Amino acid sequence: MTTTDRRALLQASGLQKRFTAGTDAIHAVDGVSIDLIAGETVAIMGASGSGKTTLLHLLGGLLRPDSGILRFAGADLATLSDAALTSLRCERMGIVYQSSNLIPTLSALDNVALPMLLNGSSRTTARAAAHERLREVGLGARALHRPGQMSGGEQQRVAIARALIAKPELVLADEPTGSLDRQNSLDVCQLLHQVAADRSRSVVIVTHDPAVALLADRILVLSDGKLVSEISRADVATAEEVAIYCMRVARRNQVFAPSSPGI
Ligand SMILES: Nc1ncnc2c1ncn2[C@@H]1O[C@H](COP(=O)(O)OP(=O)(O)OP(=O)(O)O)[C@@H](O)[C@H]1O
Numbered sequence: 001m002t003t004t005d006r007r008a009l010l011q012a013s014g015l016q017k018r019f020t021a022g023t024d025a026i027h028a029v030d031g032v033s034i035d036l037i038a039g040e041t042v043a044i045m046g047a048s049g050s051g052k053t054t055l056l057h058l059l060g061g062l063l064r065p066d067s068g069i070l071r072f073a074g075a076d077l078a079t080l081s082d083a084a085l086t087s088l089r090c091e092r093m094g095i096v097y098q099s100s101n102l103i104p105t106l107s108a109l110d111n112v113a114l115p116m117l118l119n120g121s122s123r124t125t126a127r128a129a130a131h132e133r134l135r136e137v138g139l140g141a142r143a144l145h146r147p148g149q150m151s152g153g154e155q156q157r158v159a160i161a162r163a164l165i166a167k168p169e170l171v172l173a174d175e176p177t178g179s180l181d182r183q184n185s186l187d188v189c190q191l192l193h194q195v196a197a198d199r200s201r202s203v204v205i206v207t208h209d210p211a212v213a214l215l216a217d218r219i220l221v222l223s224d225g226k227l228v229s230e231i232s233r234a235d236v237a238t239a240e241e242v243a244i245y246c247m248r249v250a251r252r253n254q255v256f257a258p259s260s261p262g263i
Contacts, residue, residue, distance in 0.1 A: 008071075009169060009202050010036040010059060015068035017054050017225075028054040029065070030225035038169070039199035043213035044206045045246055046222035052206040053174055055222065059204055060093055060172045061085045073169070090119055094163030096173040100155040102147040102162075108134060109143040112162045119166065126165075133161035137191055153184025157191055164195070171195060173205040177212055185209065210242035221246060223253040 017029040028051045044052050057063040070077045102111045109130050116126035137157040147155050177185040196203045196215040213219050221229040229249040236242050
């Protein structure tokens with residue numbers, strides 16, 4: 001990456017998000033700061049309930065923080081109306097969820113074309129772009145198949161094509177291999193590596209899978225809503241090393257967390 005490419009796409013500072021469940025207050029994200037450079041890929045790992053999804057939703061403007069600052073390409077998201085935030089998300093971000101969330105009655109092609117149609121593109125333009133994205137994810141020949149005629153991994157590849165349709169600057173993915181069996185997970189993992197290798201976009205990916213985390217330039221670990229550790233991709237060579245790193249971080253935080261029993 002050249003120095004001119006090294007502009008901050010996303011700047012998060014001191015993000016906080018609390019939820020209430022009955023009488024309990026849950027501090028889901030607790031003072032997280034992250035800078036994401038254009039073209040960079042970051043993986044977020046951490047135990048279940050550590051705040052990964054909440055953080056991803058804050059970064060994508062799906063949730064508003066209680067406090068903290070979040071800038072996307074220099075714009076302070078807090079100053080944007082809900083409508084402006086929605087259009088920024090539709091035009092400049094792509095989101096992939098754990099479940100593909102495809103519309104079962106539409107073909108793969110029409111599912112992928114949908115975001116562009118909703119953004120006002122003509123059917124011809126949207127379908128041409130959708131064809132191109134489907135080819136890129138290796139499903140050009142399955143364009144007219146409905147989700148029910150495809151495997152879970154193929155459906156997830158369609159969902160990735162849909163997230164990429166508008167050529168977003170930022171792709172956010174929440175456990176994209178989480179609901180897949182081993183082979184489908186490997187296929188999707190390989191595709192995500194291709195997505196991350198394209199430096200025209202940045203990627204933030206929440207994952208429990210060390211093989212998926214290996215696609216990132218940096219791996220961040222959350223614990224109890226806090227960013228507790230970060231490692232550069234250059235410092236881990238294999239999925240096994242990522243798993244060992246995460247175990248060490250988890251052990252260290254259990255030992256030193258003031259709320260841990262027995263300390
Ligand atoms: N809408 C909500 N209302 C109340 N509590 C919530 C809400 N969303 C998340 N939480 C709580 O916030 C905490 C963080 O949740 P989050 O889903 O971000 O964790 P996570 O790390 O993504 O977990 P997992 O790996 O299991 O998906 C959890 O304690 C969760 O129960």
